[in-house]
Amino acid sequence: MLTRVGLSGPLVSRQFGQVGQKRNFFLTYGIASVVGSLIFNENNRLADKMENGQLHYKDANSVFNSAALEEKNRLFHRAPPQYPGHVPLYGFEKALMVLGSSIGAYFHPERNEFIVGLGESTAIPSVLKKLQKQMLDDSTGRKILRERPRITSTSLDLDYLRSLPENTVGNTYIRWLDREGVSPDTRVPVKYIDDEELAYIYQRYRECHDFYHAITGLPIIIEGEIAVKVLEFMNIGIPMSGLGALFAPLRLKPSQKDRLYNIYYPWAFKSGLNSKPLINVYWENILDRDIDEVRRELGVEQPPDLRNLRKDYFEKLKKSKKL
Template sequence: MLLKPLYHGHVPLRTIDRALMVISCSVGAYFHPENNNYIIGLGESTAFKPVLEKLRDGMLSDKTGRQILRERPRITSSSLNLNYLKNLPSNTLGNTYYKWLEREKVSPDTRAPVKYIDEDELAYIFQRYRECHDFHHAIAGLPITIEGEISVKAFEFANLGLPFAGFGTLFAPFRLNATQKKRIYQIYYPWAFSNGVNCKSLLNVYWEKILEHDINELCKELQIEKPPDLRQLRRLQKIKNRSK
């Protein structure tokens, strides 16, 4: 029997289909982390209803969270006006985010629409998380490298409890070399778990409304400490290796 879509773009899945998707996307994401389709599928297929309902409850209990759910903003290059962000002072959230996008050569328009989550409002919550992911990178100054992604996923897991972020935190380091593992386990996981647990819920931050805020003051307000510069640590390690 065909299942009826519950919102525009929705692809309803039977329980067996969802289970198979979890397995196939888990294997695919581990062996081919560069393939975003596996990451997307794993994220949505493991975004279990009780987890999303708990996140919704957290948003409903917060003034800003309620506003976000009511207004349902989307993060795109046009909604943010990237040219405006480019010309903001360098110490602002907006300019920090813009410079991060430029450095990493990514765009907010590349985030795929959610389609495998079975309730419209819960689908929006996951979409919101997905579109805010780059802000999490930008405020932490972490690049789109395997180490940077693992670190941000650990931060998000500690803060939001999304299962697929937890899977990435647990299994993705197996693909790292010894030096990378040492950095992750000794520097970035302690940072991610400490800050993720203690900072404000990332879903209750209306990033679009605070683009002109001073980035350092904002981090203090959110209780987020910036981790050591990952790119700099990698450069120093390369210099050290060459000198041996």
């Protein structure tokens, strides 16, 4: 009996051990299943919240990142166009345009894109607002701003201008266009000035440029352009005109500089300062008026004929070489 009891003891122990292991296994498996189920359900709950936009993660840097993004948007947000054709520029883009167009205009003054870019990139708002006030203070200027006329081959009847008497503003203008081989349509639309009315004022200045040539008789050659630019700067104050007067003569020949500095600069300073504001002239409404009478009213003197001065200079130079 003792032997049987002794033999049965280990068997009973092993049996109880196996039962205990099975209980531990089932207990561990049950706990893991419950925990896994809870985690799985929590993940599903979070996924549902995320899908519905209800999950918000509190980022410690969120305040900083939000402020940085707001500052970035403020600095690099391109404003919407203010009028048809308007191209808003960042400050650094305008600075690059000033630099690039200045260099281009200096070495290639015959290329219109450089002149256009330089003009608009240097059109300081304070100067344009001064012109705006000047126009608003004048009855004719207000009418121009109200009616917004454009000077083109469509708005002007060029055949009618040719039919006008020779000494009228309109006939003088069309004869100058024909002689120089240009058209009113060569003045491109303004697109880099942000304010819509200021853009029109600059467009008006640009389109009236040929009338300044016509009433003064100055041709489209480098000296004539510089002389008209000085007149414009002294009367209207557009910065590009002043820059042209300052730097353009640097590349001229001594004879050209002599004519400019001794004849046309003094004339342009005097006429520009003493004449009435040219931006307020409604040229389209005075085309049939006597040109000399208009010059007197405006206070613009007609300078010596530049082409004749150049012709005389070359004839003298030719004679001196023969001698």
